Amino acid sequence: MLDPYKIREDFPILERKVNNNPLIYFDNAATSQKPRQVIEAIKSFYENHNANVHRAVHTLSQEASELYENAHEEVARFINASGMEETIFVRGTTEAINLVAYSQGLHNLKENDEVIVTLMEHHSNIVPWEILSKIAGFNIKYVDVNNDGTINYESFEGAISKKTKIVCVSHVSNVTGVVNDVRRIAKTAHEYGSLVLVDGAQSVPHLPVNVKDLDADFLAFSGHKMLGPTGIGVLYGRREILEEMEPFQGGGEMIRAVEFSSKTRRCSITWNDLPWKFEAGTPNVCGGVGLTEAVKYLKKVGMENVKEHEEALTKYAMSKMRECCKKVKIYGPQTPTAKCGIVPFGVDGVSSHDIALFLDNYGIMVRSGFHCAQPLHEVFRLNSSARASFYIYNTCEEIDRFIEILKEIEQF
Amino acid sequence: MGIVEDYVARTEGTCGKEKDVIVIFKYEKKDEAINRILKRAKVEKSLAGIVFELTFKNFSFRLYRSGKAIFRSLKNKDELNAVLSELLS
Numbered sequence: 001m002l003d004p005y006k007i008r009e010d011f012p013i014l015e016r017k018v019n020n021n022p023l024i025y026f027d028n029a030a031t032s033q034k035p036r037q038v039i040e041a042i043k044s045f046y047e048n049h050n051a052n053v054h055r056a057v058h059t060l061s062q063e064a065s066e067l068y069e070n071a072h073e074e075v076a077r078f079i080n081a082s083g084m085e086e087t088i089f090v091r092g093t094t095e096a097i098n099l100v101a102y103s104q105g106l107h108n109l110k111e112n113d114e115v116i117v118t119l120m121e122h123h124s125n126i127v128p129w130e131i132l133s134k135i136a137g138f139n140i141k142y143v144d145v146n147n148d149g150t151i152n153y154e155s156f157e158g159a160i161s162k163k164t165k166i167v168c169v170s171h172v173s174n175v176t177g178v179v180n181d182v183r184r185i186a187k188t189a190h191e192y193g194s195l196v197l198v199d200g201a202q203s204v205p206h207l208p209v210n211v212k213d214l215d216a217d218f219l220a221f222s223g224h225k226m227l228g229p230t231g232i233g234v235l236y237g238r239r240e241i242l243e244e245m246e247p248f249q250g251g252g253e254m255i256r257a258v259e260f261s262s263k264t265r266r267c268s269i270t271w272n273d274l275p276w277k278f279e280a281g282t283p284n285v286c287g288g289v290g291l292t293e294a295v296k297y298l299k300k301v302g303m304e305n306v307k308e309h310e311e312a313l314t315k316y317a318m319s320k321m322r323e324c325c326k327k328v329k330i331y332g333p334q335t336p337t338a339k340c341g342i343v344p345f346g347v348d349g350v351s352s353h354d355i356a357l358f359l360d361n362y363g364i365m366v367r368s369g370f371h372c373a374q375p376l377h378e379v380f381r382l383n384s385s386a387r388a389s390f391y392i393y394n395t396c397e398e399i400d401r402f403i404e405i406l407k408e409i410e411q412f
Numbered sequence: 413m414g415i416v417e418d419y420v421a422r423t424e425g426t427c428g429k430e431k432d433v434i435v436i437f438k439y440e441k442k443d444e445a446i447n448r449i450l451k452r453a454k455v456e457k458s459l460a461g462i463v464f465e466l467t468f469k470n471f472s473f474r475l476y477r478s479g480k481a482i483f484r485s486l487k488n489k490d491e492l493n494a495v496l497s498e499l500l501s
Contacts, residue, residue: 019478353426353434353482354463354474361462361478369427377428384428412459 002305008393010035010297021363024398029174029202029342029389030367031224034294038227041293045286053285054253054276064285071288072275078295079219080210081236085274088242089283092233093201094124096220097168099235099248099278100197104166105132107246113138114163116156116194118180119145119379120173123372125199129168138165145379149176149332157188164194171203171214175373175387176332177314177342179203186215195241201225205391206310206340208303211236223287228294232287235278242274251280306392310341313390313399317343320403327410331385341390344371347409352386355409362405416496419445423492426482433492435481442479449475449499471495 008014013033016023025033045067051060053068072084081087090096105128109115115129119142133140141164144155151169160167167189172179186196198216203209205226211219216236223232237245247254254277256270271277298306315336321328327348333339347355352368359366367387370377377385388402419441426432437445453466453473464475473483486492 351430351432351482352428353430353432357434357474357476357478357480357482358463360480361476371427383430384426408460408462412457412463412465 002301002309002392004309004393004395007035007301008395010037011393012036012039014393018363018365019361024362024364024394024401026388026390026394026398026402027365027367028391028394029225029371029387031230032205032227032391033393034229034290035227035297037297038229038290038293042229042286042290045289050286052282067292068283068285068288071292074292074295075234078299079204079234079236080212082239086211086236086239086242088235088237088275088278089288090233090235090278091231091284092222092224093122093199093220094128094233096218096233096235097125097197097199098128100166100218100220100237101128101132103245103248104195105129105136105138109136109138109165111137112163113165114141114161115139116141116143116159116164116167116189118143118151118156118169119375120149120151120175120178120373121168121170121375122174122199122201123374125168125170125197126375139163142375143169145376147380148334149173149178149376149380150338151178151180151185153181153184156185160188160192160194162192164189164192166195166197168197168199170199170201171209171219172200172206172340172342173332173373173376174202174342175344175371175376175385177202177339177344177389178333179207179338179340182214182216186217190215202340202342205298205306207307217241223291223294226294227297229287229290232284232291234291239274242278245278247271247277247280249280253283254278254280301392307340309392310390311336313394313396314339314341314343316396317388317390317399317402320399321345321406324403325406325410328406331380331382343388344385345388346382346385347406350409350412352384354412355386358409358412359402359405362401364402364405414497415500416493419448419500420496423489430484433483433486435483435492435496437479437481439479445500446475446477446479448501449481452499468495468499 049063051064053065076087141159144152195217197218200221204221219236224230331344356368421438424434453468457465475481
């Protein structure tokens with residue numbers, strides 16, 4: 001088991017007060033706080049090693065290149081990828097999904113092809129496909145979600161066919177915390193010859209994730225949700241698929257050669273090796289350095305411990321909300337074991353934004369609204385929801401305080 | 413500088429079907445803003461002096477001691493500015 005009190009000592013922000021109350025940060029599904037180790041690594045990079053990476057002979061560039069390449073290796077080991085060739089650094093989950101959507105959509109998908117997307121997806125796994133379907137002419141089929149927020153596997157099995165080229169699914173819902181059976185989905189998808197893109201934004205930071213066990217072709221996730229800095233994220237892709245794929249963006253770093261032919265008066269371009277083929281322009285080197293420290297921190301804590309701790313907090317929060325609050329309704333699965341550390345909820349007669357404002361008054365940060373998942377809220381027939389989401393530094397005492405304030409909100 | 417700019421740090425449209433607007437008052441001026449608003453608007457309900465349910469003309473809104481307010485059913489930003497101008501003057 002992890003010790004959240006010991007862990008809290010590494011997070012300077014948790015010492016601050018908001019509205020004269022100790023900060024209680026329950027908005028971890030949006031972004032996580034950063035440990036001192038990550039902050040120091042970023043500072044040290046700019047103080048000691050800052051330079052542009054690759055194709056320079058000077059010392060600083062070589063140091064920066066080594067740090068940036070090590071970051072890829074560290075992330076690859078963290079998710080059990082075969083090597084750094086399979087880990088492309090991007091800005092975040094959204095860019096990772098856009099990379100796949102544009103690369104596949106512009107080159108490999110055509111009319112009569114189909115892409116399957118579930119109704120529980122974050123907008124970042126819906127909008128790119130809608131945009132590309134208008135350009136490439138492929139069709140999108142949406143998979144239903146049950147009333148408890150779990151995926152409707154019958155709907156998925158009814159939607160898939162030989163026309164399906166890509167199945168897009170969240171590993172964990174950012175609204176309900178539901179953990180989807182990605183292995184089951186991948187097995188069916190592969191039987192039909194389809195690729196599988198997994199949105200791991202809410203799973204990689206909170207669960208042990210092994211891409212080989214998941215059998216995913218692509219896995220997208222963000223550094224900032226797993227203790228790392230903003231502006232750095234990862235697209236894992238199976239090597240053989242990435243080798244066949246066309247680049248997403250063009251520019252420096254992603255090419256091996258750009259040769260001008262005086263005969264044709266055009267340039268012929270040879271792509272760089274993986275993963276650089278998909279990393280056009282000067283990359284976020286410092287982001288990679290920060291992400292390395294974040295991954296090292298999580299590995300030290302142990303991802304099984306992270307999972308266990310969040311399960312315990314979720315169980316505690318859900319049981320207290322039921323026991324102490326009369327007007328509070330928890331959305332999604334009612335069993336804590338079916339989900340990660342996310343609790344979406346509402347209070348009868350009070351809007352989610354009022355709930356969030358009231359809690360903020362006491363220094364408690366929760367999110368309100370659609371959480372970038374409007375279709376799922378339409379399934380639930382909700383105008384919006386409030387969402388408490390936990391991480392390694394949260395405690396049962398913080399949940400007790402949260403419950404106290406929820407009881408006050410009920411009086412409104 | 414207009415009176416709204418004088419007191420308001422920023423406004424934020426809420427995410428959700430409600431389309432409410434959150435007004436965040438400047439930290440150093442929040443208490444003054446709250447006092448001004450409480451003088452002009454009618455307090456329909458208050459909870460522990462933390463949150464006030466208020467009406468002003470045809471508008472209903474909630475004001476929080478933390479220096480934030482949530483306005484409902486506003487047509488647009490101009491309407492919000494007009495209401496805030498009156499409430500803060």
